[in-house]
Amino acid sequence: MLEYNIDLSGKTILVTGAAGFIGSNLSKRLLSDFEGIKVIGIDSITDYYDVNLKYERLQEIESLSKDWTFIKGNIADKALIEQVFTEHSIDVVVNLAAQAGVRYSITNPDAYVESNLIGFYNILEACRHHEVEHLVYASSSSVYGSNKKVPYSTDDKVDNPVSLYAATKKSNELMAHAYSKLYNIPSTGLRFFTVYGPAGRPDMAYFGFTDKLVKGDTIKIFNYGNCKRDFTYIDDIVEGVVRVMRHAPEKRTGEDGLPIPPYKVYNIGNNQPENLLDFVSILQEELIRAGVLPADYDFEAHKELVPMQPGDVPVTYADTTPLEQDFGFKPSTPLREGLRKFAEWYIK
Numbered sequence: 001m002l003e004y005n006i007d008l009s010g011k012t013i014l015v016t017g018a019a020g021f022i023g024s025n026l027s028k029r030l031l032s033d034f035e036g037i038k039v040i041g042i043d044s045i046t047d048y049y050d051v052n053l054k055y056e057r058l059q060e061i062e063s064l065s066k067d068w069t070f071i072k073g074n075i076a077d078k079a080l081i082e083q084v085f086t087e088h089s090i091d092v093v094v095n096l097a098a099q100a101g102v103r104y105s106i107t108n109p110d111a112y113v114e115s116n117l118i119g120f121y122n123i124l125e126a127c128r129h130h131e132v133e134h135l136v137y138a139s140s141s142s143v144y145g146s147n148k149k150v151p152y153s154t155d156d157k158v159d160n161p162v163s164l165y166a167a168t169k170k171s172n173e174l175m176a177h178a179y180s181k182l183y184n185i186p187s188t189g190l191r192f193f194t195v196y197g198p199a200g201r202p203d204m205a206y207f208g209f210t211d212k213l214v215k216g217d218t219i220k221i222f223n224y225g226n227c228k229r230d231f232t233y234i235d236d237i238v239e240g241v242v243r244v245m246r247h248a249p250e251k252r253t254g255e256d257g258l259p260i261p262p263y264k265v266y267n268i269g270n271n272q273p274e275n276l277l278d279f280v281s282i283l284q285e286e287l288i289r290a291g292v293l294p295a296d297y298d299f300e301a302h303k304e305l306v307p308m309q310p311g312d313v314p315v316t317y318a319d320t321t322p323l324e325q326d327f328g329f330k331p332s333t334p335l336r337e338g339l340r341k342f343a344e345w346y347i348k
């Protein structure tokens with residue numbers, strides 16, 4: 001196990017994408033768990049999905065603590081980012097702001113270049129000039145492309161992205177490596193594997209399926225249900241991010257007198273791939289249990305098995321051994337438990 005070398009109490013943390021699914025849950029957790037912490041959230045509130053959900057998440061954080069500051073702004077705006085770092089003397093950054101989604105990158109590539117490349121570059125530059133203690137940033141399981149070997153390991157070659165989204169996430173890891181090497185900025189990238197839970201992203205399959213089933217529409221199950229995914233419950237992701245934030249990779253000098261990059265990348269996934277059809281069956285059972293769907297719902301009549309979509313990959317499944325070894329933690333919330341919480345939130 002690694003020893004924590006950052007005490008988050010009393011620190012100022014910048015969370016980008018703070019109105020997003022993961023960012024909002026992380027902000028709440030930081031504000032409730034660490035004495036004297038200040039959390040600065042930034043988000044441009046993109047309309048990629050319903051902005052009301054983002055404003056609701058922000059309201060919930062706002063009601064929790066006075067040590068919370070929200071800035072509505074774009075991380076691709078370099079002057080704004082410079083101003084935020086200057087005004088708030090940021091100790092730790094968690095960069096979650098991004099244009100997410102694989103399918104949307106096929107029709108809207110500009111959004112990915114702006115948020116994921118220019119925005120991330122601005123964050124790196126600010127970390128460089130303001131001597132941030134640790135930069136933690138979101139990567140994605142999509143960097144594994146259509147790799148055949150599972151479970152996916154951070155030692156695997158990931159040079160063949162199958163979407164622009166994946167290419168931007170891999171680029172983030174490369175850019176972070178260069179900045180860690182050149183400017184000795186401790187950075188940790190986290191490859192998240194399909195995150196789900198209450199107030200999650202409406203663009204994701206479990207949420208979209210629920211909306212459709214409620215309306216009585218038919219849901220399309222891609223690759224005839226033979227997709228396997230690591231579905232990772234939001235609280236597990238937040239727990240992983242908080243642990244990782246507290247250990248910045250050590251600064252060391254190599255034989256050439258230059259920094260050995262203080263740089264790490266971890267997978268953070270459930271390590272237990274679930275078949276999409278089983279996933280959907282559990283979801284349906286839990287939606288009935290929570291009263292979202294009627295007890296006699298004819299599920300068979302509302303599902304259609306269809307082929308793969310461009311950019312999709314058949315199996316994603318994380319090797320989480322390094323995370324376990326270094327942080328003594330791996331996501332473990334059972335799917336039924338997580339979907340139960342989602343269904344109970346949905347009915348409210």
Ligand SMILES: NC(=O)c1ccc[n+]([C@@H]2O[C@H](COP(=O)([O-])OP(=O)(O)OC[C@H]3O[C@@H](n4cnc5c(N)ncnc54)[C@H](O)[C@@H]3O)[C@@H](O)[C@H]2O)c1
Pocket residue numbers: 016017018019020021022023042043044045046054073074075076095096097098099100101114115119138139140141191192193194195196201
């Ligand atoms: N949820 C998942 O399953 C998953 C899986 C892999 C990786 N990730 C990554 O994790 C991070 C968080 O994901 P999420 O699920 O919370 O997504 P999300 O879309 O709910 O949150 C991202 C937030 O970033 C904001 N944003 C986008 N571009 C911005 C910009 N230029 N400036 C400021 N704010 C901007 C959006 O308004 C949004 O609120 C993202 O980087 C995503 O790519 C998520």
